[in-house]
Amino acid sequence: MSDLNQRPLILVTNDDGITAPGIRHLVESVADLGDVVVVAPDSHQSGMGHAITISNILKMSSHDFHMAGVQSYKTSGTPVDCVKLAIYKILKRKPDVLLSGINHGSNSSINVIYSGTMSAAVEGALEGIPSVGFSLCDFAEDADFRASRDVVRSLTKQVIVHGTPKGTCLNVNIPRAAPEDIRGMRVCRQAAGHWADAFEERQAPGGRTYYWMTGSFTDIDRGEDTDEWALRNNYVSVVPVQYDLTAHHAMAELNQWNLDVDP
Amino acid sequence: MSDLNQRPLILVTNDDGITAPGIRHLVESVADLGDVVVVAPDSHQSGMGHAITISNILKMSSHDFHMAGVQSYKTSGTPVDCVKLAIYKILKRKPDVLLSGINHGSNSSINVIYSGTMSAAVEGALEGIPSVGFSLCDFAEDADFRASRDVVRSLTKQVIVHGTPKGTCLNVNIPRAAPEDIRGMRVCRQAAGHWADAFEERQAPGGRTYYWMTGSFTDIDRGEDTDEWALRNNYVSVVPVQYDLTAHHAMAELNQWNLDVDP
Numbered sequence: 001m002s003d004l005n006q007r008p009l010i011l012v013t014n015d016d017g018i019t020a021p022g023i024r025h026l027v028e029s030v031a032d033l034g035d036v037v038v039v040a041p042d043s044h045q046s047g048m049g050h051a052i053t054i055s056n057i058l059k060m061s062s063h064d065f066h067m068a069g070v071q072s073y074k075t076s077g078t079p080v081d082c083v084k085l086a087i088y089k090i091l092k093r094k095p096d097v098l099l100s101g102i103n104h105g106s107n108s109s110i111n112v113i114y115s116g117t118m119s120a121a122v123e124g125a126l127e128g129i130p131s132v133g134f135s136l137c138d139f140a141e142d143a144d145f146r147a148s149r150d151v152v153r154s155l156t157k158q159v160i161v162h163g164t165p166k167g168t169c170l171n172v173n174i175p176r177a178a179p180e181d182i183r184g185m186r187v188c189r190q191a192a193g194h195w196a197d198a199f200e201e202r203q204a205p206g207g208r209t210y211y212w213m214t215g216s217f218t219d220i221d222r223g224e225d226t227d228e229w230a231l232r233n234n235y236v237s238v239v240p241v242q243y244d245l246t247a248h249h250a251m252a253e254l255n256q257w258n259l260d261v262d263p
Numbered sequence: 264m265s266d267l268n269q270r271p272l273i274l275v276t277n278d279d280g281i282t283a284p285g286i287r288h289l290v291e292s293v294a295d296l297g298d299v300v301v302v303a304p305d306s307h308q309s310g311m312g313h314a315i316t317i318s319n320i321l322k323m324s325s326h327d328f329h330m331a332g333v334q335s336y337k338t339s340g341t342p343v344d345c346v347k348l349a350i351y352k353i354l355k356r357k358p359d360v361l362l363s364g365i366n367h368g369s370n371s372s373i374n375v376i377y378s379g380t381m382s383a384a385v386e387g388a389l390e391g392i393p394s395v396g397f398s399l400c401d402f403a404e405d406a407d408f409r410a411s412r413d414v415v416r417s418l419t420k421q422v423i424v425h426g427t428p429k430g431t432c433l434n435v436n437i438p439r440a441a442p443e444d445i446r447g448m449r450v451c452r453q454a455a456g457h458w459a460d461a462f463e464e465r466q467a468p469g470g471r472t473y474y475w476m477t478g479s480f481t482d483i484d485r486g487e488d489t490d491e492w493a494l495r496n497n498y499v500s501v502v503p504v505q506y507d508l509t510a511h512h513a514m515a516e517l518n519q520w521n522l523d524v525d526p
Contacts, residue, residue: 044318046317046318047314047315047316047317047318048312048314049311049312049313049314049315049343049382050312050313050314050376050377050382051310051311051312051313051314051341051377052310052312052377052476053310053476054309054310054476055307055309055310057465057473057474057475058462058473058474058475058476059471059473059474060472060474078314080312080377081476084460084462084476085462085474087460088459088460088461088462089462089474110389110506112508113313113385113389113506113508114313114314114315114343119312119313122376126373126376126457147524150524150525150526151524153525154522154523154524154525155522158520158521158522162520165510165512165513165516165517166513167510167513168510168513170517179524179526182524184522184523184524185522185523185524186522187514187517187518187522189507189509189511189514190507190508190509192507194389196351197347197350197351198351199321199347199348199351199352202320208322209323210320210321210322211320211321211322211323211348211352212320212321213315213316213317213321213344213347236524238517238522239509240509240510240513240514240517241508241509241510242508242509242510242513243373243376244452244453244455245375245376245453245504245505245508246452246453246502246503246504246505247428247430247431247503247504247505248452249428250428250429250430250431250503250505251450251452251503253428254428254433254450254501254503255450257421257425258421259417259418259421259447259448259449259450259501260417260447260448261410261413261414261417261442261445261447261448261499262413262416262417263413263442
């Protein structure tokens with residue numbers, strides 16, 4: 001994909017914030033594969049989905065990532081803002097690869113839709129950049145990223161060679177397991193899953209009620225070709241994700257409706 | 264879809280906030296078609312995409328919509344938060360229909376992915392509720408909503424009868440035109456479009472630089488079956504939107520890669 005005469009330009013972002021261990025592991029895994037520029041949120045931006053900052057200002061400053069050759073910026077924006085700032089403000093040329101993560105926690109199944117990590121990758125794909133979001137199925141700050149680093153490195157090499165299928169980015173989830181227990185990577189589809197939400201009520205010191213969203217996830221999909229199945233069986237799941245949201249197969253059904261506009 | 268012995272329960276939300284003219288027009292258009300409950304953000308939440316509030320608290324209070332029979336709540340959350348609060352905290356039973364909007368401004372083409380209005384509809388679809396997002400291609404506070412009201416009413420009646428195609432919600436965009444100039448509704452696909460972003464630099468009183476995101480949209484799609492084409496030709500566009508983001512057609516290509524995990 002990239003010009004053979006120059007090292008690939010690798011843009012890195014995440015949604016856990018620039019100081020999260022996951023993004024450091026990501027950068028360390030690929031630092032020798034190209035020139036790395038990090039543009040990431042200055043704070044936690046999990047669950048931000050494809051949010052962009054259009055009704056407020058954005059702040060940005062350079063950041064010391066303490067790694068030789070790695071240029072780094074932090075912003076007050078969402079992960080998607082970071083990608084836009086990188087492409088339209090910071091970088092002199094279009095990146096050859098965009099890597100987002102490594103997220104602390106799974107973005108498999110329907111979680112892809114809420115994920116800031118994956119929305120950054122989708123935004124990269126929209127810009128025609130081969131883009132991958134990586135997530136480790138472990139929320140812990142001190143999670144074991146050894147297997148993740150091998151996965152990131154192996155897959156990034158493939159993306160540098162092949163690009164990504166047209167109109168897609170990749171959603172890569174890594175099971176919580178030691179490197180020797182990982183059984184390989186599998187191309188999967190997004191499992192049908194559902195969050196049953198709940199809202200915990202609390203009282204503020206003044207007496208007013210407020211809420212914390214909690215919830216529990218259920219995989220309702222019995223297929224063995226899904227990301228959830230792969231992760232349960234210690235495979236890395238690789239799902240191609242598209243930004244054309246049209247349900248093309250549903251158009252014929254809608255064309256049978258009465259679509260007159262009656263006053 | 265709904266039990267014939269009771270009036271349909273219609274959940275209404277938006278992303279422009281509960282005081283926006285668009286949501287009032289929406290409620291007024293459908294108030295006699297069922298029991299309406301409004302759960303909407305207490306402030307502007309445009310561009311929030313599928314963001315949810317997981318790292319912060321949510322506030323919620325009842326709101327007087329000044330319309331007989333309409334129950335109403337405002338929340339500090341995003342449009343998707345509002346849908347979750349409605350379903351899992353406020354309502355006694357699952358709504359029969361979810362309507363989001365009427366958004367002040369278009370959500371056609373790729374804008375669907377950034378849109379809080381449409382993410383609320385997608386969240387409804389995830390919950391198995393027939394859901395529609397309505398947007399008027401006019402940002403003005405005092406936009407002419409006459410045609411929109413006819414569209415909302417006609418389409419909501421169809422959705423009460425038919426539901427929506429499995430796994431989808433509807434993205435309905437309404438051209439900026441007088442009712443007599445609207446040529447009808449058309450089932451469309453999402454046009455391929457692109458935002459070229461720019462960041463305007465300003466100086467804060469203390470001297471620090473900050474940025475405002477701006478940008479210009481280009482429709483790069485020559486098809487006549489797209490939402491952009493329909494809107495340019497004074498048709499209402501109806502696009503079925505899905506939440507399975509898997510690019511199924513790309514899986515075979517990825518299966519030709521070397522997917523070994525090398526240490």
